[in-house]
Amino acid sequence: MSERAVMAVQQPKTAEVVIIGGGIVGISTALQLAKRGVRDVVVVERRQLGAGATGKSGALIRCHYANVPEARLAHESLRIFRAWGDEVGAGSPGFDPVGFLRLVAPRDEARLRANVAAQQAIGIETSVVTADELRAIEPLIRTDDLTVAAFEPGSGVADPNGALYGLAEAARKLGVTILTDTPAARIVTGGDRVAGVVTSAGPISTGTVVLAAGAWSDRLLRPLGLDFGLVPVRSQVVIFRWPATVDPSRKHRVLVDSTRGSWFRPEDGAGTLVGLGSAARPADPDEADETIDAPAITRARAVLAHRFPGFAAATMRGGWAGAYMRSPDGHPIIDQVPAVPGLWVMTGDSGTSFKTAPAIGICLAEWITEGAPELVDLTPFRSTRFLDGQPWVDDNPYTDAGDLSASR
Ligand SMILES: Cc1cc2nc3c(=O)[nH]c(=O)nc-3n(C[C@H](O)[C@H](O)[C@H](O)COP(=O)(O)OP(=O)(O)OC[C@H]3O[C@@H](n4cnc5c(N)ncnc54)[C@H](O)[C@@H]3O)c2cc1C
Known part of the structure; x- marks a missing residue:
């Protein structure tokens, strides 16, 4: 789709899923939802694709972590970076296995x-x-x-913007609507669950929101009474x-x-x-x-x-x-927020989630469409670990x- 056609897209009044954030996590999740048959996915991005950490990423692609859950996400994602043509089918992540x-x-x-x-x-x-x-x-x-x-x-290593644009092209081909220059002002709740998102272009009614707004996430969480210490x-x-x-x-x-x-x-x-x-x-x-x-x-x-x-x-x-x-513990939060049914978050990436984003997108899409993530167990990434007094501790952390x- 040409950029002119992209810019002409109107914001719909309703959506099955609204994703806030046009970084690699938001766009990867949108693609995986569309692959699973969700036809009504809208991504809202405050500026342009890659305006946040993704566009600035070093895009190191490796599996070494001091814990197994993140290593699993990285391993599953590496498979996708390697087989981009089959897995994504658009653009190129510029993966270079040096x-x-x-x-x-x-x-x-x-x-x-x-x-x-x-x-x-x-x-x-x-x-x-x-x-x-x-x-x-x-x-x-x-x-x-x-x-x-x-x-x-x-x-x-990869080209972070190339990977993002490829995912976005694939998502658009499957019917995902991506709205740039469209900041989300707030997430709306009704009857204690997600009811919609208000953007600069007006409200979108939806029962499912994925918040993938990177370093800006807490601004949309705090009005919901959610403080993860980000x-x-x-x-x-x-x-x-x-x-x-x-x-x-x-x-x-x-x-x-x-x-x-x-x-x-x-x-x-x-x-x-x-x-x-x-x-x-x-x-x-x-x-x-x-x-x-x-x-x-x-x-x-x-x-x-x-x-x-x-x-x-x-x-x-x-x-x-x-x-x-x-x-607070330097590890991502990937969760369906228990206090707000219908709200999924991926935030607190702590500077290490470009390489894991392909698998994170699959896990979130599985969770939304099938009720639980299948690819990788996301329990260690739960948002409640801080309130429960059980922050993440790596298996074998490096002292230096x-x-x-x-x-x-
Ligand atoms: C300098 C640097 C180097 C890095 N190097 C690596 C690396 O080598 N390997 C690695 O795996 N990771 C690395 N990372 C981390 C990696 O880039 C991030 O973990 C990853 O890009 C996070 O993606 P994201 O989609 O969650 O967030 P982002 O890419 O930050 O995307 C969030 C998007 O949400 C948008 N947004 C925010 N608020 C709103 C709103 N209200 N409404 C609509 N849109 C909104 C933002 O504009 C942004 O585009 C690095 C990060 C940095 C900064």
Whole structure:
């Protein structure tokens, strides 16, 4: 559908499901609902597709987590990124399986081994490699401060906007209505359950709402009396062009390096994108500057030079900042909110849910159409865990992960 035709779409007065948020979670869910025969799905997006965290994502695609539930979501999603043509059938996610390395400090070796074993047990292609093996797998990195790492040869990176546009094209083909420049002002309840959504274009009557508004979610939850302790966070990434001494024809692996709270992905044009989980700060997503600041550049250069000594003289080429929502325990909330029947939420992604969004969309669509998610058990992601005094605790958390967020 052309952009002109898209913009001409009128907001309907009723819908079977209204999804708030045109990021990867909202659009993935819309597609999966349409695939399951829900013909009347409307997505409302306050600005343009990808205006939130999705458009700014580092789009690292890997399965390594310090817990099994998120690893399962990532594993199921990896299958979709790999088989995009069959699974989505539109656009391209730009998936590039350059291989992924998870680096931890020596004191976390036992935890890393336990996490890799748990991932192998559910079928993830991963192994523990020694520092010697690591040098062969990624000759560009420093390894003298490491004993082991986790290696996923089939993981890599994607193009977050390409993936989003592909999902949106597929969803539209199946009849989903996507309304951009259409902010939702509030979720309406009636008789203690969801009754509709009011947007800038007027009301939509519906019994089912999926709130996938990323760093803006709490604004629509609070008027319903829902406070999950969410905090919007601003995170920065910086791109460097490799020096002339580095072979531009070979892409390096994707790295998450919790010894320095950082992550690295190769960029087209002999470059590396550096992510700074440990520099993420709370910020109003409407006020948050989309550009990077000088301290972030200095810090990015330092972590890059530490892990890739040959990049010490790399040229800074720009970067950006994006906002995501952090939950109190740093893990997503994916739930049908018990206090508001008809309301599903996916929020508090804590900077790590691009890679899991394809499976999250399937789970939410299964839940809405069949009464429960089948693909992955979402119980650990329940919204009530904070009120119940049972926040998420990882199986084998890394002691040096600190405030890694997007690189956890
Ligand atoms: C710098 C950065 C790097 C990251 N790197 C990675 C990574 O390498 N791997 C990974 O897996 N994850 C990564 N993430 C996290 C990942 O991008 C997010 O978890 C994911 O994009 C969340 O998708 P979403 O659809 O839930 O939210 P978003 O993409 O934020 O989408 C929410 C949408 O809702 C819209 N919206 C908000 N309020 C309203 C309203 N009232 N009405 C209508 N629309 C509304 C917003 O405009 C936005 O488009 C990163 C995030 C950042 C910021």
